[in-house]
Amino acid sequence: MKTNLSSQITLNRVSPRYYKPENAFEKSVLTRFEKIPTDIFESAEEGANQIAYEIAQTIKEKQKVGKFCVLALTGGNSPRNVYSELIRMHQQEKLSFRNVIVFNLYEYYPLAPDAVNSNFNALKEMFLDHVDIDKQNLFTPDGTIAKDTIFEYCKLYEQRIASFGGIDIALLGIGRVGNIAFNEPGSRLNSATRLILLDNASRNEAAKSFGSIESTPISSITMGVSTILAAKKIFLMAWGEDKAHMIKNCVEGAVTDNIPASYIQTHNDAHVVIDLSAAANLTRIQRPWLVTSCEWNDKLIRSAIVWLCAITKKPILKLTNKDYNENGLSELLALYGSAYNVNIKIFNDFQHTITGWPGGKPNADDTYRPERAKPFPKRVVVFSPHPDDDVISMGGTIRRLVEQKHEVHVAYQTSGNIAVGDEEVIRFLHFINGFNQLFIESADKVINDKYAEIREFLKDKKDGDMDTRDILTIKGLIRRGEARIACMYNNIPLNRCHFLDLPFYETGKIQKNPISEADVEIVRALLREVKPHQIFVAGDLADPHGTHRVCTDAVFAAIDLEKEEGAKWLKDCRIWMYRGAWAEWEIEHIEMAVPISPEELRAKRNSILKHQSQMESAPFMGNDERLFWQRSEERNRGTAALYDSLGLASYEAMEAFVEYIPL
Structure with missing residues (x-):
């Protein structure tokens, strides 16, 4: 079962000559806008393996002369594949880490003495516990020390690094705000190890490890910029399209404290290692005509x-x-x-990308239309990762499909229960309690006891406490109710409203389980039941919380299995990817653009507003202060404005789609 097909989506077929130049002269021409040596690989695994190989070579060279190899490492997702390859080398090629010293790049502060969510614990779980490194050779900032000792403690951390002859290799990721380690925007070039307040975007990213933003520490003890730049060699890695914007700023932009990662331009042996997705905004990939002749x-x-x-x-x-x-x-x-x-x-x-008939126009010449005229009407499945992504991302298109008499099914892939505030639960408990008092003559002891139990739990709930299963169930019911109301508003019968509740999501925490066969089989069962002619699926793989990517992988894996078994329905099915509240497709990729009139845009807003729990009090709004309906409208109007500026028809708004061809 292939569970990572979303990572193989290639919107642009980039010629290898742009990222694998044949010789040094060709490379110098292609990279003339780049201020740091940058290696682009077709996949994250390939890039990570190259970094692991170079780290292994340095370890071996130090072993030959009887010296320590000093590494500055971190937890997080970026180095995961590097660590996996180093572990493989240890297990299969007998690479020893006995001469390795590790300094943790940062640690959250403050941490409880028994905290399990520390960066150092993540580093141990991913890497250190699986190799033969001496535990005495591991050093990390302490997130539990008293505040009045931090300054002296950081000074000692610097001295300890110096006592081993400095760092040989610093392995860095790049944060959403351009930070390296937790050197946030505004960090100075001469900054040393210190306590720093975390940016909101950094805290939101860290919240995946801590279960909620409330329980995520507000600061960190981090190696400073000058400490990192003192390393003999630096690798900065980035994977995925959500890092593309920051990589361009870091590699091609000016050195600025607004993007601390740009400081590595001043280092004489720094290397940026990225995959094609993270390289998408570099000039040689995005605008190759500015640096070379093009294919x-x-x-x-x-x-x-x-x-x-x-x-x-x-x-x-x-x-x-x-x-x-x-x-x-x-x-x-x-x-x-x-x-x-x-x-x-x-x-x-x-x-030819513009169509008012997203399901295909019957009895029309479809030679230049995005969708086929036949069959008509079509059976359509819209997969929605959360119970509101359908209306946020393609609410206008859904209404158009229904009005044009297609059989529209909406499949809500997750319960969305962690994105409901506690006050929503209390509001519904008040309703249930009031309903019982008004309409049930004899008090129901079971209901009353459960009501009291939940109220008591929520009253004493502290930041970081996980909800009980009962509370998660109620939160899931709240979101189901909102989704049903939105479907009814869009004239979708409730028997075509499917709640899949994929198991990977049901952890009660931000951090989800990996996709499993159980998730894929639930999706597959629905596809076999409906046998759709059209599938719509989330394509916004830069979703900051990661759920969209997992949900998309579940759909693609199910389609792949059906393809292997020769499912007849799949031969007459087209798959369209939409994007949600986070970004829109670049116009060169758009293959179907559905115009939305002012009245339809208002109706779309109304269907989004049916999801009351996702208004101002929603826990995971991200760094964008606009509500989801505001983000959606601005994005749809922006797409229409872009078409207008190119000299095409002028519309109020547009929803955009890209076709997915099963691999």
Whole structure:
């Protein structure tokens, strides 16, 4: 069973010559905007293996001369594959770590003496407990020390690093705000090990380990920028599209304390190691025509034209030969003969993505339409990771599909129970209690006892305490009720409203279990029952909480198994990916754009507002202060405005989709 198919989605077929140059001259041409040596690999595993190999070589070289190898390491997700490969080398190739000294890059503060969520514990679980490193050679900041001893303690930590001759290799990830370790924006180049207050984005990221944002420490003891830059060699790694923006700033931007990772531009032996997804915004990948001659394909041409329209502030059909020549796109003129020919081709390509019939228009020529005319009506399954992603991401399209007489099913993949505030539970308990008093003549002892038990628990609940199973069930019921109301509002019969409650989600914590066969089989059972002609699935793989990616992997794994078994229904099914409240598809990737009128946009807002528990009091709104309906509307209006600026039809808003072709 393939459970990581989402990681193999390639929106752009990037030519290997952009990230695997044939020689040093070609590399120098391609990377002229890059200020740090940057190696791009096709997968995170391949990049991690290269880092692990270089760390292993350094360990062996030190062993030969009888010296320690000093590593600065961290927990977190970024180094996981590096550690897995080092463990494999230890177990299968007898790589010894007896001469290795490890300094933990940071530790949360304050921590309880028995805290299990420390960064050092994560590092031990992922790596240190699986190799033959001497426990006396492990050093970490102490998150339990008294505040008045921190300054002296940090000074001693620096001295201990120096006593081993300094750090040989520092292995770094890059945070969402450009931090390295917990050197947050504003950290100075000469900063040493110290206590630092965590940025909100960093705390939200750390909350995955602590169960809730309330129980996540507000600060950290971190190695300073100068401590890290004193290392003889630095590897900065990043995997996935959610790191692409920050990697571009770090590698191609100016050195600035707003992006502390940019400081490694000043190091004489620093290397950035990334996968293609994290490299997506680098010039040689995103705008290769600015650094080399291109291998042009339709998507790259689209991307180039959209970029050219933006910098010239012209719609597509007004671009001239001069515009192309002055902005490094003369190759397109050579390919097509004139700006007019390129303009017409790309204008028509974009025009053909727009459709008011997301399920296909019956009795129409569908040669240039995103969807087939037949069969009509279609059976449609919309997979929604949480009980509101369907309306947030494609509420207008859902209404259009229903109005056009398609059989629409909505499958809510998780209960969404951890994203309900305690006050919502209390509100519903008050209702139940009042209902009993008004309509049930004799008091129900079981109900009254359960009511008292839950009220008592919530009254004494402290930050970090996990909800009881009963409370999680009530929170799940609240979200089910909201989803049903939204479906009814959109005229979807309740028997087509499916609650899958995938097991991976039901931990009661932010940190979820890995995807399992049980999750995939639940999805598969629904697909076999409905036999859809259309599937809509979440494609926003940069979702900061990770649930969307797991839910998407469950759907793709189920489809893959059905494909292996030759399922007949799959041969007549198209799969469309939408994006949620976090980002939108880049326009060059959009293959179906569904216009939304002002009335439809208002109806979409109303369906989002049916999810009352996800308004202001929702626990996981992220760093964006806007409510989900506000984010969604701004994104949909932004897509329509972009089409308008290119000279296409002007709409109030648009929802965008990309087709997924099963591998």
